[in-house]
Structures are given as structure tokens and as C-alpha cells.
Amino acid sequence: METQEIQRLKSENERLQVLLHFAQNLQAQLELDKLLYTTMEEVARILNADRCTVFLLDEEKQELWSLVAMGIEKGKEIRFPADKGIAGHVAMTGEILNIPDAYRDSRFNPEIDRKTGYRTRNMLTMPMSDKNEAIIGVFQVLNKEDGAFSHEDEELLSAISKIAATAIENSLLYEEQVESLNSFVETLSATLDTRDYITAGHSQRVTLYATTICQQMKMDKDCCEQIRYAGLLHDIGKLGVPESVLFKAGKLTDEEYAVIKNHPAVTRQILESIHFPRKLKLVPDIASTHHEKINGKGYPDGLTIDQIPLGGRVLALADVFDALTSRRQYRDREPIEKVWSIIEKDAGETFDGKVVDVFLKIPLKRIIEILEYDQREKLNPEELAPFKYLPFQWIIEIKRKDPETLTEDEQSLLKTFDRYYWRQY
Amino acid sequence: METQEIQRLKSENERLQVLLHFAQNLQAQLELDKLLYTTMEEVARILNADRCTVFLLDEEKQELWSLVAMGIEKGKEIRFPADKGIAGHVAMTGEILNIPDAYRDSRFNPEIDRKTGYRTRNMLTMPMSDKNEAIIGVFQVLNKEDGAFSHEDEELLSAISKIAATAIENSLLYEEQVESLNSFVETLSATLDTRDYITAGHSQRVTLYATTICQQMKMDKDCCEQIRYAGLLHDIGKLGVPESVLFKAGKLTDEEYAVIKNHPAVTRQILESIHFPRKLKLVPDIASTHHEKINGKGYPDGLTIDQIPLGGRVLALADVFDALTSRRQYRDREPIEKVWSIIEKDAGETFDGKVVDVFLKIPLKRIIEILEYDQREKLNPEELAPFKYLPFQWIIEIKRKDPETLTEDEQSLLKTFDRYYWRQY
Numbered sequence: 070m071e072t073q074e075i076q077r078l079k080s081e082n083e084r085l086q087v088l089l090h091f092a093q094n095l096q097a098q099l100e101l102d103k104l105l106y107t108t109m110e111e112v113a114r115i116l117n118a119d120r121c122t123v124f125l126l127d128e129e130k131q132e133l134w135s136l137v138a139m140g141i142e143k144g145k146e147i148r149f150p151a152d153k154g155i156a157g158h159v160a161m162t163g164e165i166l167n168i169p170d171a172y173r174d175s176r177f178n179p180e181i182d183r184k185t186g187y188r189t190r191n192m193l194t195m196p197m198s199d200k201n202e203a204i205i206g207v208f209q210v211l212n213k214e215d216g217a218f219s220h221e222d223e224e225l226l227s228a229i230s231k232i233a234a235t236a237i238e239n240s241l242l243y244e245e246q247v248e249s250l251n252s253f254v255e256t257l258s259a260t261l262d263t264r265d266y267i268t269a270g271h272s273q274r275v276t277l278y279a280t281t282i283c284q285q286m287k288m289d290k291d292c293c294e295q296i297r298y299a300g301l302l303h304d305i306g307k308l309g310v311p312e313s314v315l316f317k318a319g320k321l322t323d324e325e326y327a328v329i330k331n332h333p334a335v336t337r338q339i340l341e342s343i344h345f346p347r348k349l350k351l352v353p354d355i356a357s358t359h360h361e362k363i364n365g366k367g368y369p370d371g372l373t374i375d376q377i378p379l380g381g382r383v384l385a386l387a388d389v390f391d392a393l394t395s396r397r398q399y400r401d402r403e404p405i406e407k408v409w410s411i412i413e414k415d416a417g418e419t420f421d422g423k424v425v426d427v428f429l430k431i432p433l434k435r436i437i438e439i440l441e442y443d444q445r446e447k448l449n450p451e452e453l454a455p456f457k458y459l460p461f462q463w464i465i466e467i468k469r470k471d472p473e474t475l476t477e478d479e480q481s482l483l484k485t486f487d488r489y490y491w492r493q494y
Numbered sequence: 495m496e497t498q499e500i501q502r503l504k505s506e507n508e509r510l511q512v513l514l515h516f517a518q519n520l521q522a523q524l525e526l527d528k529l530l531y532t533t534m535e536e537v538a539r540i541l542n543a544d545r546c547t548v549f550l551l552d553e554e555k556q557e558l559w560s561l562v563a564m565g566i567e568k569g570k571e572i573r574f575p576a577d578k579g580i581a582g583h584v585a586m587t588g589e590i591l592n593i594p595d596a597y598r599d600s601r602f603n604p605e606i607d608r609k610t611g612y613r614t615r616n617m618l619t620m621p622m623s624d625k626n627e628a629i630i631g632v633f634q635v636l637n638k639e640d641g642a643f644s645h646e647d648e649e650l651l652s653a654i655s656k657i658a659a660t661a662i663e664n665s666l667l668y669e670e671q672v673e674s675l676n677s678f679v680e681t682l683s684a685t686l687d688t689r690d691y692i693t694a695g696h697s698q699r700v701t702l703y704a705t706t707i708c709q710q711m712k713m714d715k716d717c718c719e720q721i722r723y724a725g726l727l728h729d730i731g732k733l734g735v736p737e738s739v740l741f742k743a744g745k746l747t748d749e750e751y752a753v754i755k756n757h758p759a760v761t762r763q764i765l766e767s768i769h770f771p772r773k774l775k776l777v778p779d780i781a782s783t784h785h786e787k788i789n790g791k792g793y794p795d796g797l798t799i800d801q802i803p804l805g806g807r808v809l810a811l812a813d814v815f816d817a818l819t820s821r822r823q824y825r826d827r828e829p830i831e832k833v834w835s836i837i838e839k840d841a842g843e844t845f846d847g848k849v850v851d852v853f854l855k856i857p858l859k860r861i862i863e864i865l866e867y868d869q870r871e872k873l874n875p876e877e878l879a880p881f882k883y884l885p886f887q888w889i890i891e892i893k894r895k896d897p898e899t900l901t902e903d904e905q906s907l908l909k910t911f912d913r914y915y916w917r918q919y
Contacts (some may be wrong), residue, residue, distance in 0.1 A: 071496040078503035085510035092517040097625065098658040099667055235521040239664065242524055245771040246671035253678060256767040260733055307684055312737040342681040346670040423848065 079133065086227055087115055095236040102136055102144065105242045107231050109138045113212060114220055116193070119212035121196070124156050125237070126206050130462040133160055134236070147156060154178060156207045157464045159194045163204055165195040165227075193218040199238055206237070258301040261308065264313060270443050271391055276300030277439045278387035281379075285427050296380040298345075299355035303384055306335030307355075333357045334369040341378050355380030359388050362419040382421040386428060387411070389419075390413035394440055405490060406468035431464040437489050447494065451484055513653055520661040527561055527569065533658050533841070534563045537635060541618075541647055542557070544637035548622070549581050551631050557849045558585055558632065579603060581632045584619045588629055590652075592618040594642035600653055617645040622655040624663055631662070664795040683726035686733065690740060695868050696816055701725030702864045703853075704805075705813035710852050716773045721805040723770075724780035728809055731760030731782075758782045759794040780805030782812050787844040799846065807846040811837070811853060814844075819865055830915060831893035861886050862914050872919065877910055 071335040094273065105123055110119040124133040127148075135149040154162050171189040173176040181188050190212050197206040198410055201441040205308065207232055211217070236467055257428055258272045265271075267427055279300045284294040290377060307315060310332055314325045321329065337357030345352050358381030361367035363374035367385075374382070403411075418427040434456035459482070469484055488494050501896065516536055516706040523529040530548055537546040552573075555835070557579055562570040576585050580601055584591055586719035596602040596614040607614050611612045615637050622631040633655050704725045708718040726875075732740060735757055739750045748753065762782035770777050783806030787793035792810075818833040828836075841850040859881035866873060884907070892900065892908055913919050 071500065074500055075496065075503065078500065078507060082503060082510065083506055085507065085514060089510055089514045089517065092514065092521070093657065093660065095665065096517070096521060096657070099664050231519070232518065239521065239524050243664075243668050243671065243767075246668065246675060248769045249771050249774075250671060250678065252769040253675065253769065256764060258683065259767075260764055264733060308689060339685055341682060342677065342684075344670075344673045344677040346667070346674050351672075364852045413853065443698075459728070 084225065087225075091229060091397055092232045092236075093442050095233060098236070099239045099240055099243050101244050104236060105136050108236075112208065112229060112233075114133060114224070116210050116218070117214045118193075119209045119214070120208045121154075121208065123233070123237075124160070124207045124209065126151060126160055126204060133157060154181075155192070156209050159196050160204055161205050163196045163198075165196070166192070166221060167218050168192045168194075188436065188477075190216040192346075193222060195223070195226050197232055197234045197237075199234050205234060208233075222420060254298060254301050257305075261305060263422065264312075265307070268395070272301055272304055274391045274395075274439055274442055275303065275384065275387045277442065277488050278390060279383050280429055281431055281435055281439070282383050282387065284383060285431050295349050295351050296355060296383060298352045299380055300384055302340060302352065302385065303336060303359045303388070304332065305336070305339055306332035308339070309335035314336040322351075330360075330368050333360050339494075347361045351378055351380060354378050355384065357381075357424065359384040361385065362448065363421055364418045367419070379421075379424075382424050386420050386424050402490065404468075406465060409465045430460045430463070432457055432485070433461050433464055438488070441489060441492075444492070448489075449494075455482060456486070477482070501843065509650065512650075513657065515646070516540065517657045517661075518656060521659060523661070524665055524668050525664075526669050528663045529661060530561050533661075537633065537654060537658075540634050541643070541651065542583045542634050542639045543618075543635045544639070545644075546579075546635045549585070549632045549875075550662070551576060551585055551629060551633065558582060571758055577607075580617070580619050581634050584621050584634050585629055585735055588621045588623075590621070590648060592643050593617045593619075598601075613903065616642040616919055617632050618647060620648070620651050620655055622662075624660045630659060633695055644673055672716075679723060679726050682730075686730060689737075690732070693820070696782060696820065697726055697729055699816045699820075700728065700809065700812045702867065703815060704808050706864070707812065707849060707852055712855050717805075720774050720776050721780060721890050722826070723774055723809060724805055725809055725812065726816060727765060727777065728761060728781040728784045728813070729761070731757035733764070734760035755793050758785050776803055776805065779803050780809065784809040786810065787840075788846055789843045790846070801803075804846075804849075805847050811845050811849050814840075815853070826913065829893075831890060835889045854890070855885045857882050858884045858886050858889055862911070866914055867916075869917070873914075874919075880907060881911070895911070 094107055094111055095104060098107050107125055109121045112123075114117065120134050120138075122138070124135045126132075127134055131151045133147050133151050133153075134146055137143055137147065138146040149157070151157055155166055155168075155178075158176065159162070163306060166176070167175060168174045169191050171192055172179060177189070179189075181187075191211075193208075193210045195208045196204045197208055199205050204324050208226060212223070212225065230463075239407055258276075261437075262269050262272050276297055280293055280297050283296055289298075310328055314321065314454065317325065334357065337353050340353035340356055343353075355378050357369075358372060358377045361377045361381060361384065362373045362467070363377065365373040377385075389412065390408065393403045393411065394405070396402055402408075411427060412420060416422045422475050437443065437456060438448065464483075464486055466480055472480075519532055519536055520529060523532050533548050534546045537548075538544065538686070546564075547560050547563070549560045550558075552568055554577045557573050557575050558578075559571055559573045562568055576582055580591055580593075580603075582602065583589070591601070592598045593602060594616050602614070602617075604614075607613075607694055608741055614786065618633075618635045618638075619631045620633045622633055624630050633651060635651065639645070650883065683701075685695050686693050699837060704717055705722050708721055713721075729839075735753055739746065740754055742750065759782065762778050765778035765781055768778075780803050782794075783797060783802045785804060786795065786797045786800065786802045787810070788807065790796050790798040813839065818828045818836060819830070821827055827833075837845065837850060840912075841847045859878050862872065862878060862881060863873065889908075891913055893902055897905075
């Protein structure tokens with residue numbers, strides 16, 4: 070009798086430990102993708118199964134969706150109608166389906182196995198409900214290692230699914246807030262850009278150049294994100310410049326020029342009133358130093374290289390590159406080799422030489438995509454494919470060569486580049 | 495032997511159940527204040543103690559802070575230097591302090607008991623660390639019911655504190671995002687207001703009138719918050735109006751007037767590009783209907799009462815009330831009785847009669863505070879105190895009475911009101 074009781078208590082103990090450990094592991098992930106990966110890995114391990122998928126119910130679209138957890142497609146979204154297949158059945162009815170032999174069950178669709186090459190033996194599919202008992206998703210666990218899923222497995226998964234549901238709800242609330250700030254900043258940036266039709270799309274493109282430089286530098290995700298926000302907001306201080314000055318066609322008076330030169334200081338003032346999350350703390354600093362020069366001759370503060378955050382030095386280059394390669398009412402784009410000569414001349418004075426070097430290594434395809442961002446649906450991916458493997462530096466070198474010395478391939482690629490650059494497509 | 499083993503397993507089981515239950519309870523709270531209350535209540539209950547306080551470390555200010563969990567001061571913030579007292583000692587050193595008899599321990603400061611009337615017998619104080627072992631706060635548990643805190647209590651609290659730390663970190667990350675969106679919207683709203691110096695502070699005041707109406711209606715917190723955001727952003731569509739039109743001194747042409755009348759539609763367009771969190775989903779709808787009239791003769795869509803969200807009807811009144819009570823370059827405020835006659839005349843046509851009735855019930859003190867929001871530091875709280883108990887309706891009635899019939903008290907209050915209204919203070 071007592072030995073039995075000890076056995077029962079021990080296994081109950083183990084179950085509780087597993088659940089507690091699971092709860093703590095989930096709690097540590099607030100970002101939805103990481104939370105889903107952790108959940109799927111942990112559940113497969115706990116239930117001694119080959120794999121686990123968590124499908125979430127998208128109420129609006131009436132779809133179930135998930136993320137691929139492993140392999141080269143990791144992070145890819147899977148989506149299908151919310152009433153399709155076994156997961157759909159469970160999502161709609163709230164039933165638990167424990168199928169010990171998939172190929173003998175008429176509800177199982179062997180088509181998927183045929184496509185993926187996977188062999189499903191058994192499966193346990195369970196609804197996941199929030200605290201109001203509304204179904205928010207489905208757990209699907211495949212191929213229990215020895216035999217099929219037991220009744221104890223069902224009970225364990227049911228407890229797990231309650232813990233996971235709360236963690237997922239928290240994560241969704243968090244992501245909602247993140248996305249809300251993000252879309253606010255993107256919308257505002259685009260709106261302010263269109264206020265000044267001359268520079269429509271400027272902030273967007275500067276941000277794309279800047280984040281591309283960051284990626285080329287292999288900067289970590291958070292730093293990159295910070296520079297992205299700073300890029301989107303770098304000109305917000307222009308809200309402090311009257312349109313009569315901003316759009317003035319003729320020469321500016323000294324006072325008007327002073328107002329314009331003050332815009333990075335206004336950017337700082339506006340952005341410093343915002344309580345950015347910790348990982349975006351440098352946004353005001355980065356955004357407001359995009360007109361500083363590393364030799365200390367920039368504005369508004371005349372900072373020197375060590376005083377300008379890396380992000381500010383990245384934006385400075387992105388800002389000028391976009392200005393020189395944008396069309397104005399009174400002129401077309403500057404020729405790309407001329408653009409680069411101007412920048413090269415200023416490397417080590419205005420621009421950080423290291424940032425300039427990184428820019429040269431960006432794939433030319435990416436540069437063309439940003440240059441032509443407002444025409445992106447017209448770009449021909451096939452035609453642009455070769456530029457994926459050529460760095461930006463290549464086009465500058467080609468432009469500086471004697472045209473007579475170019476190979477046929479080089480001539481053909483140059484022609485393509487020029488066609489896009491001068492918008493003859 | 496076996497009976498002992500059963501006992502041990504049973505108590506271990508109980509401990510695990512308590513921790514699992516605790517973890518799930520905490521997980522359900524993402525908002526920091528609710529999370530702290532739940533934590534403090536639960537921990538006191540679990541440890542069979544009289545009370546528990548969680549102090550969080552504010553790194554920037556080097557202070558420990560907490561929220562009062564019970565009584566009439568519930569929600570009040572407590573703050574003190576991070577190295578003060580027993581909690582401070584624990585936060586600085588990371589030591590666990592288990593004090594069985596407070597009054598016999600030199601580290602205990604009986605001053606606090608003397609002030610609060612509480613009698614501390616024993617206390618257990620423990621640091622709370624994040625996953626990188628950095629101290630983020632302190633648990634302080636007071637007055638174990640029978641005897642002092644045991645070694646088992648210490649171990650239990652240590653496990654509890656790990657669970658709480660992760661939950662609190664998540665909550666802080668969430669609150670950071672919430673505050674970040676909030677401060678962004680507030681800053682932008684204020685910035686756009688100053689673009690147009692004629693209406694500086696307009697959005698802020700409209701928002702204050704609107705949220706006051708909501709509170710007077712006893713609307714729930716989330717609805718109120720939604721209307722607050724809509725108030726701050728209702729004129730964002732004016733970004734689509736050129737300053738030459740917005741500030742034009744003379745008469746507007748038909749085209750110019752059409753551009754101005756289009757601003758709520760632009761507000762909608764901008765706000766609909768933003769992915770607001772679920773509880774702010776109606777912001778675009780509310781913000782863009784502030785020029786609709788319940789009789790269907792408003793703009794931009796000519797909606798009728800049932801088609802205009804309540805928030806839009808609230809903003810419509812707040813917007814007009816602020817316009818009539820604001821000073822312009824060419825005129826002072828309209829007399830308050832004239833303002834109200836205009837609004838009364840339009841009740842049931844432009845304005846929702848119910849909203850107008852609610853406005854009449856707002857304490858007059860609150861109305862004065864909003865009218866004089868940009869002078870708020872000059873208001874004399876003592877002088878304004880009597881207006882706390884008089885509804886806005888009172889001043890309208892007084893103004894409409896024969897001055898001869900007013901009591902001395904009424905005359906004196908009227909004089910005070912007028913002094914503030916006409917800024918002769």
C-alpha cells in the first residue's frame with residue numbers, strides 16, 4: 070500500500086516539477102516567436118514526442134497560423150482556414166482528438182505526409198483556451214516515441230495548454246503595443262515626408278540605407294532597430310520650420326537659414342519628451358546628430374567623432390546619399406560617380422571613413438531597390454539578380470574606367486544600372 | 495521509514511503546487527500595479543504572514559519604491575533611497591535577513607512602527623534578482639503568524655522571488671511600451687498644437703474636457719483611454735492642410751475651405767494606418783467624427799447620431815466648447831453664458847443632448863482648471879475650493895439671474911469666476 074502511495078506521490082511530484090519548469094521557461098519569453106519556439110520544443114520533449122506545433126487562431130481572418138520551428142524554413146508562417154484538417158476540427162469543436170494510428174483514421178489527411186515526406190504515426194490534438202474559455206489556438210503533438218499518447222499525456226497537455234495560453238496572451242498584448250508604436254512612427258514619418266513633396270519618401274529611404282549599413286556591419290538586432298527609429302524620426306524637427314521657409318524657392322535670409330539649421334535641435338527636443346523603451350533609449354541622440362560632422366564642423370552642436378553616436382554617423386551618410394540621388398524639381402539625380410566623389414572627398418571630415426567603407430560593400434541590388442523604392446513594383450527581379458553579388462563599389466569602379474576597356478558583360482550590366490538610375494524603364 | 499518518505503513527498507508536493515499556482519496567478523497579470531498587488535497578497539498568504547511588500551529598484555534614481563496595497567491609500571507610491579533601512583541593506587548587499595525579533599535587532603528602525611501604529615514582531619527580507627543575477631528589488635514579509643520565519647520559509651520565498659522577478663520584468667517591458675506610445679502621442683499632439691499658435695493647447699484641452707465628460711458618465715477605464723487618445727489626435731489631419739490656408743487671415747476661397755473641411759477625413763486616413771492595440775481600436779473612428787452633427791448635417795460623412803460613436807459626440811462638444819472659450823488674436827473669450835446659449839441651441843441638432851446634460855454636471859472647479867490649463871501653476875486652490883461642489887450649470891444659472899437677486903456668497907463666487915475667466919489674476 071505505502072509503496073504504491075510513494076509511487077503515486079513521486080510521479081505527481083515529477084508532473085508538478087515539469088509544469089513548474091515549463092511555466093518558468095515560458096515566462097522568460099515575452100516575444101511571440103521565441104515563446105512559440107520554446108513552447109513547441111518543450112512540449113515535444115515533455116511528452117516524449119517527435120514534434121509539437123502550436124496553431125494560433127486569427128479571429129479576424131478565421132485562420133489558424135503557426136511558425137516553422139526548425140530547419141531552414143525556421144520562422145516561416147504557415148496559415149490555413151480555421152476549420153480545415155484535424156487542427157481545424159479541434160479549433161471549431163473544442164474536442165480533444167487522440168489518434169493512436171493516423172493512417173487508420175478517416176479524419177487524417179495523408180496528403181500532407183506525402184508532400185513533406187514525414188510519416189505520422191500517432192497524434193494528440195488539443196484546444197487551447199484563454200481565461201474566458203474562448204479557444205485561442207490548438208496544440209498538435211505528433212509521434213509519441215513508444216506507442217500512442219496515453220490518458221495521462223492528455224491530462225498533462227491540458228495543464229500545459231492552460232499555462233501556455235496565458236503566456237501567449239501576454240505576449241500578444243506586448244507585441245500589439247510594440248507594433249502599435251512602430252506603425253505610429255512609420256505612419257507619422259511618411260506623413261511628414263509628404264508634407265514636403267520635394268522630399269517625399271526621404272525618411273523612408275534614409276532609414277533603409279541606414280539599416281542596410283547596420284546589417285552590413287552585422288550590428289545586433291536591437292541596435293539596428295534603434296537606428297531604424299532614429300532614421301524614421303530624424304527630420305521630425307522640421308515641424309518647427311514654417312512652410313514658407315521650408316518650401317522657399319529663392320535664397321534664404323540668414324534668419325531663415327538659422328531656423329532650418331535648428332531642425333536637428335528641435336528633433337532632439339521633441340524626441341527627448343518621449344519615454345522610449347530601454348532598447349530605444351538612444352533614438353533622440355542618434356536622430357539629432359545627423360548633421361554633425363566628425364571634424365566638429367557640423368550642426369547643431371559641433372560634436373566630434375567620439376561624441377557622435379555610431380547611429381548618427383550612419384544617418385549622416387544615408388541622409389546625404391539620399392539627398393544627392395533624389396530628383397528635385399529643378400534637377401535630376403546627380404550621376405552616381407559624382408555622388409560618390411562628393412562623399413569620398415568628405416570621408417574623414419564629414420563622414421566616418423569606416424561607415425563609408427561599409428557602404429561600398431552593400432550589394433548593388435539593395436542600393437537600386439532603395440533608390441527606386443517608390444517604384445518597387447516595377448523592378449524586374451530577374452534583371453536585377455546579377456547585382457545581388459556585386460557590391461556598390463563595383464558600379465563606381467566601372468563608371469571610372471575607360472568605357473573602351475569594359476567587357477561585354479560589364480557593359481550590359483552598366484546599361485541595366487543606368488536604365489534604372491535614370492528611370493528609363 | 496516509508497511513512498516519513500510519504501510525509502516528505504506530500505509536503506514537497508504541496509510546495510510545488512503552491513509555486514505552480516503562484517506562477518499561474520502572476521502570469522495572468524501584465525499590468526504592473528495589478529501584478530504587484532497580486533504578488534504581495536499571495537506571498538503573505540502563502541507564508542502565513544501578516545503582510546508582504548515588494549520594493550522595486552529604480553536604477554536611475556537609486557531608489558526603492560513600492561505601491562500601497564491596501565486601505566484608503568491603495569495605489570500610493572512609497573519611495574526612499576536605495577540604501578536605506580533593512581530593505582536598502584538587502585538591496586545593496588544581496589543578503590537574506592531573517593529577523594525573528596525585530597525590537598531586539600539593532601538593524602530594525604522602530605521609528606516606522608511609531609509613525610504607522612503597526613507593531614512589527616518578525617521579518618524576512620530577501621533580494622529579488624533577474625535572470626542575470628542583478629538585483630531588481632526586495633521582498634519584505636512581516637509578522638509570521640506562529641513564531642518566526644523558518645529556513646523552509648526562506649527557501650520557499652527564494653523560489654517565489656525567482657518566479658516574481660520574471661513576471662515583473664515582463665510587466666516592466668510591457669508598461670515601457672505602453673508609456674512609450676502614450677508619451678509619443680502626447681508629445682506629437684502638443685507639437686502639432688504649437689505649429690498653429692492660434693490654437694496652442696487646443697488638443698490638450700479638448701482631451702481634458704472629453705475625459706472629464708467620460709468620468710462624469712462613469713465610463714470604464716478602457717473606453718475613457720480610447721477617447722483620450724482620440725482627443726489628442728483628432729486634429730492630426732491638419733498636417734494635410736498647407737499653412738498658407740491654415741493661417742490665412744482673410745476670407746477662404748471655396749477650394750481652401752474644402753481643404754480645411756477635409757481634415758477629419760485625413761485624420762481618419764492617418765490613424766487607420768496605425769495598428770492600435772485592441773482596446774484602442776476605435777480611436778480612428780472617434781477622432782474622425784468630431785465634426786459630424788447628430789442631425790446628419792456635419793462633415794466629412796454626414797453621419798447621424800446612431801452612426802457617430804459616443805466618443806465622437808463627446809469630442810464634438812469638447813471641441814466647440816474649447817473653440818468658443820479660447821482667446822483669438824482678434825477677440826477675447828466669448829462670455830460663458832453666450833458660449834452656453836450657442837451650445838444649448840445646438841443640442842439635439844449638432845450635439846447629443848445627453849452629452850450636453852452631462853457637461854452641465856461637471857464640477858465648476860474642473861472646468862476652470864481646464865480653461866486655465868496653460869496657467870495652472872497660477873491657480874489658487876484655496877480660492878477655487880468652493881467650486882469643487884458647484885456644477886458647471888451653477889455659473890450659467892447665476893449669469894442668467896438678475897444680479898440684484900444674488901446672495902452675497904453668490905456675488906463673491908461670481909467675482910472669483912470672472913476674475914479667472916477674464917484672466918485678471
